[in-house]
Amino acid sequence: MDSELKREIIVDNYQNPYHKGLKNQPDYIKANTNNESCIDNIDIELKIEDGKIIDANFDGEACAISTSATSIFLRKIIGKTIEEVKELINNYENLINEKDYDENKLGELMAYDTIYLQPNRKTCALLPVNTIEKILLQMEEEKNWK
Amino acid sequence: MIIINREDFPILNKDLIYFDNGATTLKPKCVIDAMNDYYYNYGANIHRGDYKISLEASNAYEEVRNKVARFINAKSANEIVFTSGATDSLNKIVFGFMKNYLDENDEVLLTKSEHASNVLPWLELAKIKNIKIKYIPLNQQHELTIEKVKESINKNTKVISIAAITNVVGDVRDINKISKIAHENNIILVVDGAQSVPHMKTDVIKDDIDFLAFSAHKMLGPTGVGVLYGKTKYLEKMAPIEFGGGMNQYFEVDGEVEYKSIPTRFEAGTPPISEVIGLGKALDYLESIGMDKIYNYEKELKHYLINKLKKNPKIILYNESSESGILAFNLEGIFSQDTAIYLDHYNICLRAGNHCAKILKDEINIKNTCRISLYFYNTKEEIDKLVEILEKSDDLYKIIL
């Protein structure tokens, strides 16, 4: 992906993000970024049924990188099973942390393949996945209670 | 115009424009040298040795107490307590003094533009004592007016605790008038001087301040040391909140204990000796320029900055009218952190975020801003450079992505 296209993907998803605006319904599970090292503040909510993501939304104020990454990520995970989402997260984390990854699975997320050059921005790129992981953990905990 | 020797600040010899003085200031070489000198030549503990270098260290440490007292015009050096910073000072005031002083239903007045350090200790105290924390309403410019101070006082008001200059809005409060109003109503006035003491003349007698808190690192000094000033009559009633060596006269196994007199009573453990010595040098440096000169120069710089930024239609200013060197702004449509990262690309340092004034968002309806906070070593040339880079920010995403 050339840098012009990458920038376009990021800026488009920042200025006109997908799935922005929370539904706040009881059948959604929500989590906040609470990132201690930056000022980004995003809420993500997922609706999960039969082990599948049915809907995903976010809201909040954050920088171009974390907002766009959240927008792209949410668009990608809708319709996926939790296993698939975990695999995607794994791949994406590897991309950000300069480890081996499967390019075909990442698609538009490849726009972040040079973030490692700005180490202080890695947390921005990882913001959505950390929050989604929080939700999945929350879901598993709830399941164990039942 | 202040003529300063930029070479006094080693870090400025790099290609760096530093506009984050509200967070911490740069250090002149003389401050660093004074601290090194202590470590190299007389690095002993204070108040206990029977040998020459310990005495030398004790004297250097206590001499700074005298300097601080002179600097803020306190009646006596006994009214100066060294702390670890403004935050520590405020916590000592709230938990060492106010916890005993305040009774059920007493009220404390703050404002929503206070720093977390002047809000959270009070909110914590309110959890353990049945007191009320209230916020004096601010005006359209998010500034505090005397009228609102008067209106907010009732018979239960016992304390007003406010910054003399706030760290995002940068409004300069009329401490002299507020103090008169407070004392007419038997109210204790606590002043958070973290952003004012480094930038303007402070006179605790003229302004009749009851308690004052500030940090060395925001006024050319090192991190890890700050000052708590309290009138003698209040310090005498203040309880230590830390206990240990250096602050007791004697103690027995059965718990009988007698503490030293003020201010040593409040300095448990080995204090930050080299830092206090560094603070002393910082005060010398500031006095050699003159606080009035510093204040006027910063105001002049801020007006210059505002006039230039106003020509840029993409810039939103939040606190044009305030009379300090603090300016909060955003580039339209750009998240504050992205703007800061863009400027960092040109080695311009400023702060993005909520600046530890998290309840200010209720006031200005915007959570995050970029903040420029000036100091006397900043120049019009540096401002020109900033303005120019903000003007050509159409390629911002090209730079930061």
Ligand SMILES: Cc1ncc(COP(=O)(O)O)c(C=O)c1O
């Ligand atoms: C108005 C105000 N009060 C208190 C503080 C706390 O100072 P410190 O972190 O040095 O304790 C600050 C620091 O940013 C401040 O700006």
